[in-house]
Amino acid sequence: MDSEISKLNQKIQQDSLFLVDLRKEMAKVVVGQDDLINGLLVGLIANGHVLVEGVPGLAKTLTVKTLAQTISAAFQRIQFTPDLLPADIVGTLVFNPKENTFAVRKGPIFSNIVLADEINRAPAKVQSALLEGMQERQVTISDTTFKLPDLFMVLATQNPIEQEGTYPLPEAQVDRFMLKINITYPSKQEEARVLELMARQTLPSAGKVVSVEEVMKARQTADLIYVDDKIKNYVLDLVIATREPEKHGLAKIKPWILYGASPRATIYMIQAAKAYAFINGRGYVTPEDIKAVGFNVMCHRVLLTYEAEAENIGSEDIVKSIFEAVEVP
Numbered sequence: 062m063d064s065e066i067s068k069l070n071q072k073i074q075q076d077s078l079f080l081v082d083l084r085k086e087m088a089k090v091v092v093g094q095d096d097l098i099n100g101l102l103v104g105l106i107a108n109g110h111v112l113v114e115g116v117p118g119l120a121k122t123l124t125v126k127t128l129a130q131t132i133s134a135a136f137q138r139i140q141f142t143p144d145l146l147p148a149d150i151v152g153t154l155v156f157n158p159k160e161n162t163f164a165v166r167k168g169p170i171f172s173n174i175v176l177a178d179e180i181n182r183a184p185a186k187v188q189s190a191l192l193e194g195m196q197e198r199q200v201t202i203s204d205t206t207f208k209l210p211d212l213f214m215v216l217a218t219q220n221p222i223e224q225e226g227t228y229p230l231p232e233a234q235v236d237r238f239m240l241k242i243n244i245t246y247p248s249k250q251e252e253a254r255v256l257e258l259m260a261r262q263t264l265p266s267a268g269k270v271v272s273v274e275e276v277m278k279a280r281q282t283a284d285l286i287y288v289d290d291k292i293k294n295y296v297l298d299l300v301i302a303t304r305e306p307e308k309h310g311l312a313k314i315k316p317w318i319l320y321g322a323s324p325r326a327t328i329y330m331i332q333a334a335k336a337y338a339f340i341n342g343r344g345y346v347t348p349e350d351i352k353a354v355g356f357n358v359m360c361h362r363v364l365l366t367y368e369a370e371a372e373n374i375g376s377e378d379i380v381k382s383i384f385e386a387v388e389v390p
Contacts (some may be wrong), residue, residue: 181219318369
């Protein structure tokens with residue numbers, strides 16, 4: 062086993078070299094935001110979608126666009142607005158009067174990387190247009206189903222739901238995002254660097270340094286990363302603790318939880334931990350990898366009761382309590 066992991070470590074270090082160039086290119090444009098960049102890379106390697114939340118002006122859109130600029134892949138940005146229609150995302154049938162036939166006009170979802178900007182500024186009907194593509198990797202227009210590219214990733218940004226003109230995302234759609242990352246204001250030093258880079262007419266840009274083939278190869282390698290049974294049981298305990306907290310001495314938080322995390326959280330946590338281990342050049346998953354990705358995997362999957370909201374308890378508080386209470390292998 063040790064020799065196999067040693068060989069896998071060497072393969073990972075070789076297959077992950079492109080991440081060095083990618084980070085260098087992103088650093089030309091994006092200042093700080095290490096957690097966000099790591100989360101985007103985890104989603105890229107783990108074949109998962111990422112939801113980014115923060116107030117306007119924190120470089121959410123800029124970071125996602127910069128990541129897309131570093132990859133030689135098709136990129137589309139969709140600006141979500143209250144008057145957007147589902148057909149504006151997936152496409153529609155267009156009538157040709159000369160031939161008296163209908164032709165399919167594909168929408169922007171038929172790309173490798175799709176930026177759903179301010180996704181919660183459109184109503185639920187429009188948001189749900191992404192559901193089939195995000196989960197099944199296919200889109201149905203009229204009575205025909207079209208397969209999406211092998212490299213397909215939805216990177217969505219949203220403003221806090223307390224802001225005016227926002228709609229909460231449907232629970233089924235939120236659950237399809239592997240990670241939800243909350244970002245905050247930069248430090249004074251970081252903001253000073255932002256001022257140097259951006260307070261000018263000519264803005265910095267990133268070049269293409271990564272191919273689709275390199276990303277797909279990285280995904281195949283990350284899938285080989287070893288996960289011990291103890292790590293799997295640790296993940297199961299974490300997820301089940303959101304449904305049955307009293308079994309881990311957390312009876313006090315049970316009245317605050319309406320619904321716990323779904324089995325999709327279990328799957329995504331292992332996949333994200335493998336990607337995180339890959340990014341760090343390791344052929345095996347550690348409990349620290351689970352902790353590094355688990356928070357962003359679970360928080361948006363724990364639905365709260367009115368009692369929790371009345372007591373100003375957030376899902377982050379509950380997930381933090383669970384990570385503190387569940388025994389680490």
